Amino acid sequence: MSDAMLSSMKILLGLGLLTLLLPSALPLRCYVCGTAPTNEQCNRNNQTCPVLENRCLTIIDIRGSSRTISKQCATASTCTGIISTSGLNANGDGVLAECCRNSNFCNINGAGSISARRALPALSLLVLLALVAQ
Numbered sequence: 001m002s003d004a005m006l007s008s009m010k011i012l013l014g015l016g017l018l019t020l021l022l023p024s025a026l027p028l029r030c031y032v033c034g035t036a037p038t039n040e041q042c043n044r045n046n047q048t049c050p051v052l053e054n055r056c057l058t059i060i061d062i063r064g065s066s067r068t069i070s071k072q073c074a075t076a077s078t079c080t081g082i083i084s085t086s087g088l089n090a091n092g093d094g095v096l097a098e099c100c101r102n103s104n105f106c107n108i109n110g111a112g113s114i115s116a117r118r119a120l121p122a123l124s125l126l127v128l129l130a131l132v133a134q
Contacts, residue, residue: 028073029104030056035068042069043108049073056107060096062088071107074099 028049036042049056050073057074059082060067074082079099088094100106 027051028054028056028101030073031071031105031107032073033069033071035061035070037068039069039109042071046105047073055079055099055101056105057082058098058107059086061094062096063093064091 029046030049031043031046033042033045053073053075055074055076055078057072057079059070061070079097082097083099086095086097088096098107
């Protein structure tokens with residue numbers, strides 16, 4: 001391999017590594033709201049997160065047919081704590097929490113996860129019943 005080719009490969013490798021590291025060095029941007037009845041209303045405001053708050057947190061509080069959505073920047077430990085205590089009771093009431101950090105505004109669809117999480121236990125039960133019936 002020629003010196004020029006090796007030099008070009010080193011430059012490309014360096015640029016590739018820089019591209020991978022750059023997004024994590026930039027502050028994350030998240031949708032933020034205190035409490036809103038819809039995801040669309042919650043997505044009207046956004047902010048650049050402080051350096052230590054490198055997650056976008058969405059909290060959905062479900063009480064009967066009433067839902068409120070809150071979004072904010074959060075630390076990893078805040079996300080771990082909230083997610084570990086979130087869940088729905090047998091009536092479908094409770095708090096769901098979701099954190100992300102893969103891209104700016106990754107919490108855009110936070111409220112969309114409600115139906116999927118409610119459907120998952122029902123789907124699991126159906127699969128279990130199908131297996132038992134065989």
